[in-house]
Amino acid sequence: MMLKGTKLYSIFTGACPKCQKESMYETKNPYVLSDVLKINEKCSHCGLRYRLEPSFFYGSMYVSYGVGIAFAVAAYVISNLIFSASLIHTFxxxxGTIIIFGPIIMRLSRNIWINMFVGYDKNAAKT
Structure with a gap:
């Protein structure tokens, strides 16, 4: 169970990392591909500006690589080691996993990136 006030809550829900009261994204569904990366300007509850500096989320590309590798390793383990699929079927x-989960990987990477720089503030969450 993910409790409010933890970084994991903010990362997996896409909530504001400071107050965790609302979503950072204009559209909650990551599979609306035209809106997958559209982020609100700031949190309407605590006022946190999500783009801390110009081009802030470019750094999330590095995180995206690691998250993508984690998804690929999971697909490998499930297909090859559990189902004993052939090499081509494993590939x-x-x-397929990377393509299907691409929007989720992008959002998770952005969520992890901003949570590396902004922490939860109990006072911001109360107001």
Whole structure:
């Protein structure tokens, strides 16, 4: 169970990392591909500006690589080690996983990136 006030809550829900009262994204569904990366300007509850500086989220590309590798390793383990799939079927499973979970990987990476720089503030959450 993820409790409010933890970084994991903010990372997995996409909530404001400072107050965790609302979503950072204009559209909650990451599969609305035209809006997958559209982020609100600031939190209407605590006033945190999500773009801490110009091009802030470019750093999330580095996080995205690691998250993508984690998804690929999971696909490998499930397809090859559990189901004993052939090499080509394992490759297809990995590629399919990366394509299908691409929007989720992008959002998770942004959430992890901003949570590396902004912490939860109990006082901001109370107001």
């Amino acid at each position: 297809i499973a990995i590629a």
